[in-house]
Structure formats: C-alpha cells, structure tokens
Amino acid sequence: MVTYSEAGVDISLEEQTVKALTGELSETLDYQNIIKNDGHFAALVDFGSQAIAMSTDGVGSKILIANLMNKFDTVGIDCIAMVVNDILCVGAKPIAMVDYLAVEKPDPEVAREIAKGLKEGCKQSNVAMIGG
Numbered sequence: 001m002v003t004y005s006e007a008g009v010d011i012s013l014e015e016q017t018v019k020a021l022t023g024e025l026s027e028t029l030d031y032q033n034i035i036k037n038d039g040h041f042a043a044l045v046d047f048g049s050q051a052i053a054m055s056t057d058g059v060g061s062k063i064l065i066a067n068l069m070n071k072f073d074t075v076g077i078d079c080i081a082m083v084v085n086d087i088l089c090v091g092a093k094p095i096a097m098v099d100y101l102a103v104e105k106p107d108p109e110v111a112r113e114i115a116k117g118l119k120e121g122c123k124q125s126n127v128a129m130i131g132g
Contacts, residue, residue: 007061041086053092056100057082072110076117077124084125094125099132 004011029036035044035051042055059066059075059082066075080097087094099118101111122129 004061007064009061037090040090042090042092044090044092051092053087053090053094055083055086057086072113073117073120076114076119077121078117080118080121080125080127084121084127094127096128096130097122097132099129101132 033046035046037044041057042053044051044053057079059079062075062078066072083097084094101114103110118129
C-alpha cells in the first residue's frame with residue numbers, strides 16, 4: 001500500500017499552507033453575514049430566517065490512481081460526493097454546484113470522462129451543476 005508521503009503528499013506542509021491561507025483571509029468573514037463554524041468544511045451565509053451552505057473540494061491524490069488506471073469518471077463522482085458530504089455535515093441540503101477543472105494540458109476525452117462522473121455524482125445526489 002502506498003502512503004501519502006510515498007505519493008508525494010506532505011500533510012504537514014499542507015496543514016501549514018492552509019493555516020497561512022486561513023490566517024490571512026479570516027478577517028473577510030466579517031465583511032458579510034457569515035455564520036462562523038470553525039472546523040467545518042462548509043460555510044453558512046446568514047440570510048435572516050435562512051442560510052445558504054457553501055463548500056468546495058477536490059479529489060486530492062486520488063487523481064494519481066485515476067492517471068495510473070486511465071479511468072477518470074470516478075474522480076468526478078468522488079468530487080461531488082465530498083462536497084455533498086461537507087454540506088450535509090452542517091445540516092444543509094445540497095441543491096447546486098459549480099465545477100472547476102485545473103489541468104496542465106487540456107484533453108477533451110479526459111474532460112468528457114470527468115464530466116460523466118460529475119454528472120453521475122449529481123444524479124446520485126440530486127444536485128444541479130449550474131456552472132463553473
């Protein structure tokens with residue numbers, strides 16, 4: 001079994017990087033009606049009697065496996081599942097998502113396979129992909 005370290009993932013460095021980002025950006029939470037929920041992977045925007053949950057995620061090192069297997073639909077499903085889970089964990093109902101695909105070199109076939117997975121993840125979760 002390959003460890004995160006063997007796959008090139010430095011968890012300590014990632015934690016330091018997240019702290020650098022969140023430390024610098026935390027004051028922006030005061031700019032709007034954000035319900036602070038430290039430690040959660042989804043944030044809540046307060047609209048008085050209701051709130052909207054927002055989250056984003058990626059597939060992390062799972063893309064390494066997808067590359068080795070030349071199978072990319074599963075990472076789309078996984079990405080949707082991670083965001084849906086984060087939103088459910090704050091007691092909200094996931095209804096819509098936006099996507100973002102970062103690649104070194106565009107490949108229409110790989111993008112199509114990822115999109116098939118995103119579509120399947122949306123279907124399983126009953127959420128709409130509204131843009132990205």
